[in-house]
Amino acid sequence: MMRRGFQRVARFAHHKALPRTHLLPRLHQASAFGSSTDSLVARFCPEKTDFKDYALPNSSWCPDMLSLYQEFLEKTKSGGWIKIPSFKSNREHIQGLKLPLGLVTDSDKQDWRIFTRCILLEGQGYEYVIFFHPSEKKSVCLFQPGPYLEGPPGFAHGGSLAAMMDETFSKTAYLSGEGLFTLSLNIRFKNLIPVGSLAVLDIQVEKIEDQKLYMSCIAQSRDKQTVYAKSSGVFLQLQLEENPPQQQ
Amino acid sequence: MMRRGFQRVARFAHHKALPRTHLLPRLHQASAFGSSTDSLVARFCPEKTDFKDYALPNSSWCPDMLSLYQEFLEKTKSGGWIKIPSFKSNREHIQGLKLPLGLVTDSDKQDWRIFTRCILLEGQGYEYVIFFHPSEKKSVCLFQPGPYLEGPPGFAHGGSLAAMMDETFSKTAYLSGEGLFTLSLNIRFKNLIPVGSLAVLDIQVEKIEDQKLYMSCIAQSRDKQTVYAKSSGVFLQLQLEENPPQQQ
Numbered sequence: 001m002m003r004r005g006f007q008r009v010a011r012f013a014h015h016k017a018l019p020r021t022h023l024l025p026r027l028h029q030a031s032a033f034g035s036s037t038d039s040l041v042a043r044f045c046p047e048k049t050d051f052k053d054y055a056l057p058n059s060s061w062c063p064d065m066l067s068l069y070q071e072f073l074e075k076t077k078s079g080g081w082i083k084i085p086s087f088k089s090n091r092e093h094i095q096g097l098k099l100p101l102g103l104v105t106d107s108d109k110q111d112w113r114i115f116t117r118c119i120l121l122e123g124q125g126y127e128y129v130i131f132f133h134p135s136e137k138k139s140v141c142l143f144q145p146g147p148y149l150e151g152p153p154g155f156a157h158g159g160s161l162a163a164m165m166d167e168t169f170s171k172t173a174y175l176s177g178e179g180l181f182t183l184s185l186n187i188r189f190k191n192l193i194p195v196g197s198l199a200v201l202d203i204q205v206e207k208i209e210d211q212k213l214y215m216s217c218i219a220q221s222r223d224k225q226t227v228y229a230k231s232s233g234v235f236l237q238l239q240l241e242e243n244p245p246q247q248q
Numbered sequence: 249m250m251r252r253g254f255q256r257v258a259r260f261a262h263h264k265a266l267p268r269t270h271l272l273p274r275l276h277q278a279s280a281f282g283s284s285t286d287s288l289v290a291r292f293c294p295e296k297t298d299f300k301d302y303a304l305p306n307s308s309w310c311p312d313m314l315s316l317y318q319e320f321l322e323k324t325k326s327g328g329w330i331k332i333p334s335f336k337s338n339r340e341h342i343q344g345l346k347l348p349l350g351l352v353t354d355s356d357k358q359d360w361r362i363f364t365r366c367i368l369l370e371g372q373g374y375e376y377v378i379f380f381h382p383s384e385k386k387s388v389c390l391f392q393p394g395p396y397l398e399g400p401p402g403f404a405h406g407g408s409l410a411a412m413m414d415e416t417f418s419k420t421a422y423l424s425g426e427g428l429f430t431l432s433l434n435i436r437f438k439n440l441i442p443v444g445s446l447a448v449l450d451i452q453v454e455k456i457e458d459q460k461l462y463m464s465c466i467a468q469s470r471d472k473q474t475v476y477a478k479s480s481g482v483f484l485q486l487q488l489e490e491n492p493p494q495q496q
Contacts (some may be wrong), residue, residue: 005438005475015323091401098401111372111395115405116398118373119366124359142475147359148366151418152344153339154353157363158418158430159411166407170399181404186434190253196352227253 037134040175044093055086055130060123062100064198065144072140082156083104084130084139084171090114090228090234097240100180116167122149128164130171136178137205141168143219147195155192161199161219161229162187169215169233170243174206179213179235187231211237285382288423290343293332303334308371312446313376314469318403320379320388332378332387332419337361345488348428364415372396374408378416385424385453389416391467395443403440409447409467409477410435415479416451417463424453427461427483435479445469448478459485 051201057066075081089112119125127144142163150155166185167194173179191198199219205212213235219228271473305314323329338358346352359399367373374393391412399405414433421427441447447467454462467476 010264089398089401092402103400103403103440105444107395107402107442107444112398112401115397115399115408125366142316147297147355148359148361149363150337151363152351152429153337153342154355155351157409157411157414158433159414162410162414162433163405163407164412166405181400181440182370182437184434184436185410186432187430189430189455192351192429194355196355219410 016018022240032062033160037137037175037177040178041082041132041134044175045082049085049092051085051087053091054084054088054117054120055084055128058122058127060127060144060146062144062196062198064128068142068198068222069129072142076131080135081131081133084132084175086114086117086129088113088117088120094240096243098243100238100241114167115163119146119148119189121148121193126160126164130168132172132175134175137172138170139168139203141201141203143196143199143201145193145199146196150195152192155194156199158189161189161193162231165201165217165219165231166233167173167227168201169217169235172203172205172215173213173233173235177213177241178237180238180240181236183212183234183236185231185233187229190227191229193219193228208237213237275310285385285423285425289330289376289380289382289387292423293330295334297335297340299335299340300335301333302336302368303332303376306370306375308375308394310392310444310446311392313375316390316446316448316470317377320390322420324379329379329381332380332423334362334365334377336361336365336368342488344491346491348486348489362415363411367394367396369396374412377413378419380420380423382423385420387416387420387449387451389449389451391447391449392445393441393443393447395485398443400440402444404447405468406437408437409437409441410479412463413449413467413477413479414481416449417465417483420451420453420463421461421481423481424438425456426485426487428488429484431460431482431484433479433481437477439476441467441476441478456485461485 013038057069072081076083104156116126124146125148128141130139130141132139145156147161149156166182200222201217201219205214206216216232217231274384305317320329325333364374373396378387378389378391380387381450393404393408397404397408414430448470449465449467451465454464462479465479
C-alpha cells in the first residue's frame with residue numbers, strides 16, 4: 001500500500017526534490033509509448049477490440065439520450081469528436097500497462113468492474129457515454145441514472161452524479177495529458193436529476209500546470225434550462241508504466 | 249421537475265422573503281412529527297421492522313471491519329452510539345413521508361435501490377455500516393469497497409468514496425437536524441483505498457447555521473497511518489412532509 005499522499009508526491013515533483021525517486025517517475029516527453037493526445041487516444045480507445053463496449057445505445061435509453069448520442073456520433077465523422085469506448089474494467093483500457101509508484105494490491109478476486117459499470121443490467125444503473133474532443137480538450141458525457149442509483153425517492157443520489165463527474169474527469173484528464181489520479185473534487189449541487197432522465201455533463205480542461213490538470217464541469221438538462229450541478233476537479237499527471245510481458 | 253436551485257431556495261429562506269411560498273416549507277419547531285434528534289432517530293432507525301437491514305456482518309467482511317463493528321456495537325449499549333439500519337431504499341426509511349417542494353417524479357419503475365446498496369451481492373460492491381452519536385452529532389462509517397467499485401486496477405474508484413461520503417453525510421445531516429439535500433461536497437484525495445480493505449470515515453457536524461449543516465469527514469485506515477481523503481459537505485435543512493394516507 002502506498003503510504004505517501006498524492007499531494008506530497010506532486011509537491012516533490014514540482015520542486016524537483018524527490019526524497020525517494022522511485023515514488024514519482026518524472027515525466028519524459030519521449031516515453032516508451034509517447035504521451036501525445038493522439039497516441040493516448042489510439043491506445044486507450046482502440047477501434048477494434050474483443051472487449052465489449054458498454055457505451056452503446058440500448059432499449060433503456062430515453063429519447064433525449066438517444067438523439068443526442070446520434071448527434072455526437074455524427075460529429076465523430078467530421079467534427080473532431082471521438083467516442084470513448086467503455087469497457088467493464090479499466091484493466092481492459094490499459095492492457096499491457098500498470099500503475100506507477102509500485103501501486104499493486106494482492107487479491108484473489110476475479111470479477112473486476114469499473115465503478116460506473118458496476119451494474120450490467122440495462123437501464124437499472126449507470127447508462128452513459130463519453131465523447132472527447134482532443135484538440136479542444138473537452139468532453140461531453142450523456143448520463144442517464146437508473147433506479148439503482150437513487151437517493152431521494154425518484155431522484156439520482158448526489159453520490160452517483162459525483163462518481164459520474166469523477167469518471168468523466170478521469171477519462172478526459174488521461175486523454176488530455178495523462179491525468180491519472182484525482183487530487184480534488186468540488187461539487188455544488190443545484191437541482192435533483194429525475195431517475196431515467198438525461199443529464200448532459202460538459203467538461204473542459206481549464207489548464208495544465210505543475211503536473212496537474214484543472215478541469216470544470218457543468219451538468220444540466222439537454223435544454224440547459226435546469227442546472228443540476230457544477231464542479232471542478234484536479235488530477236495529478238503521472239505516466240502508466242509498461243508491464244513486463246509475463247505479467248500481461 | 250424542480251427548476252429552482254437549492255441555493256436559491258436556501259437564500260430566500262434565510263432572508264425570509266420567499267417569492268413563491270410553496271417552494272420552501274418554513275421550519276416549525278412543532279412539526280407533525282417533531283424535529284428533535286431523538287424523534288428523528290426513533291422514526292428513521294426503527295428497532296423493529298420487516299425491512300432487511302444490509303448493515304450487518306457477512307462472510308465478505310475483512311477482520312478489521314468485523315472487529316471494529318463489534319467494538320462500536322458494544323458502544324451502542326452504553327456509549328451513546330446508535331447503529332443506523334440500512335434498507336434497500338430511502339423509501340423504506342421515510343415510510344409515510346415524502347419530499348418537500350413538490351418533488352415527485354413519474355415513473356413505472358419498481359425496483360428502487362439507494363445508490364450505496366445498488367449491488368446486493370455480498371462483498372462485491374459496497375459493504376458499510378454507519379454508527380451515529382446523537383448528542384455529539386458525529387458518525388463513523390466502516391466502509392469496505394468490493395471489486396465492482398474499482399477505479400485504478402486493484403483500488404476503489406474515487407467516485408465510490410465520494411458517494412460513500414455523501415451518503416454518510418446525508419444520514420448524519422438528517423438525524424442531526426433534518427439536513428435533506430446536499431448543497432456542496434468538497435473532497436481532497438490523499439491515497440488510494442485497496443479493494444477489500446477497510447476505510448474508516450469519521451464525520452462531524454461542525455455547525456448548523458442559516459438552515460444549513462456544515463460537516464467534515466476524514467477517511468483513513470483503521471490504524472490512522474494512511475489518510476485516504478478529507479472532505480466537507482454542506483446540507484440544506486428541510487422537513488419531509490407527511491404523505492396523505494392514500495399515497496402510503
